[in-house]
Amino acid sequence: MAKRANPRVSDGDATLDVTRADNAASAFAYGDTMQEVEYGEATRDVEYGEAMVGGTSLRAAQRVGTEQEGQEAAGARWYARPTLPHRVGVVIPTRNRPNWLPHMLGSLMMQTHRPERILVVDNGEDSAEEVVSRYPGVEYLRAEVGSGLSGNPARNVGMQAMADLPYLCFLDDDDMIPPDYLEVLLATIATDCRAAAAYPRLRFCGTQQGTWSVPYHPDLLGRSNLAGVPALIRTDALLQVGGWPVFAADPDGTIPHDDWALWRRFRDHGWRMIPAPVDYFYYRHDDGVCHSKARANHQSEWRRTIDPTNLVTLAIPWSGREHLIDAMLDAVARQSYPASQLHLLFYDNSGSEAVGKRLRRWLLEQDGYAGHSYHRDPRPAVAGLSASELADAPLDEGEQGRRRHGRAVNHRVGAIWNRIGQLARTDLVWCLEDDVIPPPDALDRLLDRMGPMVDGVTANYRSRVVPGCSVAWRYTNLETGDLVHLEGGTGLESIGGTGLGCALVRREVFRAGPARSGGEAVGYDCNLWLDVARRGGTVLIDWDLRCEHRIGHWKGEERVAALELPRGVV
Template sequence: MGDCVSPVDDFLNELTERGIRLELRGDQLVYYPRRKLTADLRQRLVQLKPEILNRLRGVHEAREVPSQTTPITEPPRIEHPPVSVVISDPQPKFLESLLINVLSQRPAPAEILITGKTNRSIRKIVNRFRSRGVHIANSSLDVQHNSVCLISPDTQLGPDWLPQAVQKLNTPEVGAVYSDHELIQTEERTDYPGHVTANDLARSGIQAPTILVRREALVAVHHQGEPLNVLLRQLSRSGWELRKHSGIVYVQSDRKESYFQQQSLDQESITLFIPLSGRKHLWPKLQHFLQQQTWPHHQTRLILCDTSRDKSFSNRIRSWFSTCDYPDVRNIRLPSKQAGLADLPRDQQLIAVNEQMCRIYNLLRAELKTDYVWILEDDIIPPVDVLSRLLHSFEENVASVSAPYRSRFDGRYLVWSRERSGNAGVHQLCRPLPDRPQVEEIRGSGFGCLVMRAEVLKQRPFCLPEGETCYDVRFFRELEPHWKRLVDWTTACQHLHNVPQPKSNITTRNLIYHITPFATNDIWLRNVQQLLKRIDLFNGRRVIAVATGEGLITPDQVQAAFGNHQIEIITRPNSAQLRENATFLPLLESVADPDPHTATFYAHAKGVGKDVCCLGPPRGSRYWRNAMYHELLDDWSRINELLIDSAIVGTHRRQHNENHQIYPDGQSTSPWHFAGTFFWFRNTDVFSSEKWRDVWQPTGWGAEAWPGRMFDFEQSACVAYDGLEDLYNPAVYFPQIEDE
């Protein structure tokens, strides 16, 4: 006779679908949440209560014997192999309901093992179900059957979940079967692909709260207490296929977890790869770091790539292997073509060094067996907890997270926002202000200390085609654009060989500033208040241009707003067409001295025309304006460092080579600009010729276009919000600085 689905099974399955839990309390059945039990379900519960109680107590319901004279048509009998169910770390509030749910599957499981943490309440529940094959066990491997269902304690199986999963597992190459799941509270449902690879799992994972797995596959990779998503990844790495079936699992709680938690990255085994150049004086500090770094050493596959030609150094490394506490270590010899190559003048050996690095990282590609690799150069000393901190910044679409360090050649951070044209290097970044996000998206970084997905590193071999000089710049340039690259500035490293932080020769700082002081609002005054908070930064000339005319307050009132601070005021008639550009040339003329030790800051009272003509929401305009004051005036050392190599520094830089006439007036033109028109420039680069005057345009947006007409894009630097297009969106600004 085939297994017919009884009214009790139908009822229990319907309760599961609706997210209703049953609990046995003596002779009573308790259900919750109460609000989900309809009148019809309540009536059926009363009718079926005796059979449900008998089933929970282990008494099989009597089957009606059909009359011999009544023909019965039954579905063909499907023989299913017995299934063992394992519930790990059960929760008392869910366990009874879960056991009822699992035992309602047809065929019912042959046994149910309870593993992990138990207490008195759990043991009492298990004893009530002992006659149904429920018992406490030490390990998932104590199961008696080959089909093993591993169930999260806060889930419920949908109807026929087990038979559907067993059928899918019949394919010999399939090691485990998973399904979609639905959150009971919100009815949100996943939509996982039909099959997944190891790379898929390393990126996004499958938060499968219940899976069916072959025991022989489980035995080979099992670690007690390991999350199911980690188990699936290990099965896939071992060569087993993972398949989805059409059943559904219902999850009681909405798990709000970070990517680090979802992927159980704290349990990840990581390859730590260190190229060794043979510099003996560096080894003691590196050795000390390896002993002190806090990522579990038993989860670290350590590979040291010895590129030296020094036998005594190599012997020293091998000797350390015998005493270190890393259980998985390898020493690979890859001698460089020239002894001491790493310490030779880089400008003379640039190609040779980068070709050697290509050989090193191609070797690493062949050695990778983990999903993540941590690359550390032998003269970089990071914080001891750097690996955990970098891993916490990963998301599904993140390829790498770097720890910043200063270059050994120019003292600048080896982190960049874009490449310079003509293979002329990169636009290096400076550290963000302390109240800005410390993890930010970048274009690329050096390989001194970074964590990368192995999948990304394996995508293509490292090489140095003709015309290329830097393997790392080329690697990040060729990386597909959907992959994000991040830097965590809180993990800044010590570079044992870097030159001192670069020093600028700028000693004098001028201010030139335009105000259109409308009498109808106080926006101009709010701007002045932002400026006054930083006014002492300017130790050179402070020239304020004030527009005059109908509807504007007087220059004397503007002067009064600056209090006792020393400023110079010049006036020009207000021009609705030229706006701040009406005073731009006179302001430049007031500081026209090519002194190499002088820099000048230009800005204007932004957003003053909000009652007259505002291109965006006032709140967005306010955050944009105050962000420019903050970024360009609150840490002079950052600006000073950028002015060493760049002629002009601003925020909100936008490049638009394809459309020079991007400005609202339809007349101003330039291939790039600083949106908002706040910027610093070196006087020597502006006033050493008459170009500054020649490129000026008598147009409404001529001042904003001027930097892009005066300087090539490669001569500029952007301290924040580089490439931002949604300028008026308040959400893009952090911190969101209000007016005082």
């Protein structure tokens, strides 16, 4: 029998008692294990869990593009220098299914690059110690961590036990790897010292068959997952981001896709990932985590699959409408979306010191938000006129859709949103203009309607320049940028474009932009969404999510844009 490890290891234990199995019983033959699983050769898109990540990720990858060939070519050779010795530790979490372990342990015995350590972390009630004892040199650790919804607590135990090794590879107990698996991953990650992980192609077998292989692009991680757990990871990168994310279940018992969450945290810390030309045989069966009720559907419940950490920035350009500041700040404070998950970005172009002090004071008083920043840009669009006067300038008589100094305002506001798009550090930007007052559930509802293939979602608010219409339109000609404004509707509808008064927009929309204030379409926002439409993007409007558009404060007059549905719309 193997020596018993410390029978109880909790999340808070500082030290871990790990022992190697003494009994060097004959290992499960790799060839025999291969015969137990039928591997399909199909290459069609397959569902990852209940979500079409195969199709979703590939289509999204086509949208955001792959890293350009030859990027940083001049310095590439420096990044390709080996910086770490090829010493690898393998961590295999297992829970209540010891009969599956021979699949993975048998294939590890045949590796061309033998790992320095192999550790099985068992957090189940049905002990796997006897199975582990059959394999020479494999370590067994009993750890009472997690709730069974995810293997990440057990992976973190393994990370702590092997933190002295430069590379860690986290494998599942019910899968298999080819003999050159670790060798290829090591060769791949050695090509770029900036890579936190090298990840394989997933070849599905069992109840579902096919392959999943997605190129790396940082913007793609804001839409969909691109890799499974079994990646080779730099230990220093993993320690920098705090290990594998661990989530509490929501009221329905689901958690975000936690491998996806780790990849996003790598990206947000400046690391990148590299796909490797090697297969990982991912066995699909009814006991697998992807069939668990703890995983929400990636398409229909996208919000519940993505880690909310560093997901949304609320960006407000302040034009100096002092009479609306209190109403807007109150609307922000009343949002039902958790403040602890929301970043605030105030962009002050009012040119007013009083407005600036007011905004900075309010931000300093807020201690519940994930983060906040204040940016001052007092440059006027027109000399001699304040930003608030220009923002609320009345329509020129006889020229529907035009304002006094409209061209100057268009250039200035386009520049502001371009700058905000570069300043934002989250995947999504909730764009809110300082005269559009959202209801308390606005952000929650916008997020509920966001999906992996959606570029933007807007609320419904009435236009100040096109009477009787909402700030939404449909393009009639993508070549010329011709468009028609929409009067209204009900429910959720796909449109061509929208203003940025109350819209949840992917950051990549701005970074793939910019919003051109001079172009085919009539304004910066029309050109921004025109470019998205030309890329095959998707913009949605929730007609039933209505905001109050407070327009006009010229010479003391103020009015609120009507929110009633247009005549004939039910």
